[in-house]
Amino acid sequence: MSRAARLALLAALLATPLPAPAQVVSEAPEEARVRELARTLRCPVCQSESILESRAGTAQEMMVLLREMVAAGQGDTEIAEFFRTRYGDFVMLAPPREGAGRIIWALPLILVLLGAGVFAAGLRRRGPARTPADTVTGKPLDAARLREMEP
Amino acid sequence: MTDLIQSVDRARRFWKFTLITGIAALLVLLGLGLTRDPSRVPSALVGREMPAFDLPLLDGEGRLVSAEAAGRPLVLNFWASWCVTCRQEHPELVRLGLAARGSGAFAIAGINYRDTAEHALRFLDREGHFPYLSGLDPSGRLGIDFGVYGMPETFFVDASGMVRGRHAGPLTPEVLAEMLPRIGVTP
Structure with missing residues (x-):
């Protein structure tokens, strides 16, 4: 490629209009809430996806209806x-905070509290029971036994 | 001294008990959860009044109106030409339709769901026409009212208009033997 051709290519590239950085899409104000x-x-068909x-x-x-x-x-x-009367609680991705659903919501808290209690x-x-124990019997040593063991 | 040993023993027994109960509970929960079919969605409609409808007919002039079934038990079948299992239950539906026509003890109707009339009619030409009417629900809006999630689905409505049963999947003589008595029809 000659120098002139290279320059011409560069000029052509520079003259090419750049695409807009992002397309601006206007949407209905309710769309965010939808x-x-x-x-x-x-989604009742695919089950692990939301209808979105x-x-x-x-x-x-269902989106159209929504x-x-x-x-x-x-x-x-x-x-x-509206959707719950038709598809039941199943249609809500999060279980309802009432009836049996309350147990599901409370379970993590119950488990954390239980764990904390067990830990405490x-x-x-x-804590305080730090008296040396006899390795054979597992019983804590009394003063007399300790004195016996002194070299 | 013996007090301490006893309390240590008691604590150990307590832990063993808690651990075993915990594991047993977990196993029971897993057993219950894993043996259930997650694609079986419970119907929210059973025990409630049937949603009303007024749809254009698939074949011919006129409309399919829910009010016309009032006072008689109704079997309502959602079907589509694109549904493979619908072909499987087709002979059963034709048989049931003939029985309904013969005895007059109950009404039966179809809802052609998310389909086109052209495809639906071609399906019936191939599989055999139903001896009863079908209404068109091309958008699936009525399907949402019924909580339909797959094809085929059949609803069993008693004479007072209450939904007494819902079956998802192809109809079989066994299903009919279970569902029809619920709406006061001898299978």
Whole structure:
């Protein structure tokens, strides 16, 4: 490639308009709320995905329904209730904080408290009992035995 | 001294007991959880009133209206031409439809779910036409009202309009023998 050709190529490259850094997409103001709600609803077909992520037809129809309900100004609990009466608690990705669902939510806390209790009990038992024990019988040594063992 | 030994013994027994109970509880929970089929979704509709519908017919003029079934038990089958297991239950549905027509003891209807009329009719031309009407639910909106998640699904509604049973998957004589008595129909 001659020098002139190289220069021409460089000039051509520099003259090429750069693409815009990011596309600006305007969306309906309710769309953020729709997404937030959609993330909490389980797709009944694919089961481990929310209806926001799912490409299943049923999930997409649920998204359409959700958009209509949000546009109609329905409240979060009203919308959740709509899907729960149709698909049961199953449709909520997070278990409900009532009935048997309460146990699930409380379980981690119960386990942590139980663990802390066990740990504290262990510390207390081990703490002051530091008298040397007989290696054979496991009994703590009394003063007389200790004196006997002195060299 | 013996007090201390006794308390150590007691603590040891306590731990052994706790550990064994814990492991046993975990095993029971795992056993319950792992033997269940996660794709079996419980129906929220059983024990409740059937959602109302008013759909265009698949074949011919007119509409499929839920109110027309009032006062009689109803078997409602969701089906689609793209559903493979629907082909499996097809002869059973045709048989059931003929029985319904013969005895008049109960009504039966189909809901063509997320499908096109063209594909649905081609499916019926190949598999045999139902001896009863089907309504069109191309968007699957009515399916959502019924809490449908897969095809095929069949709902059993009693004469008072209460949903008494839901079966997901192909219908078999065994399923019908279990479900039909729930809506007061002898299989």
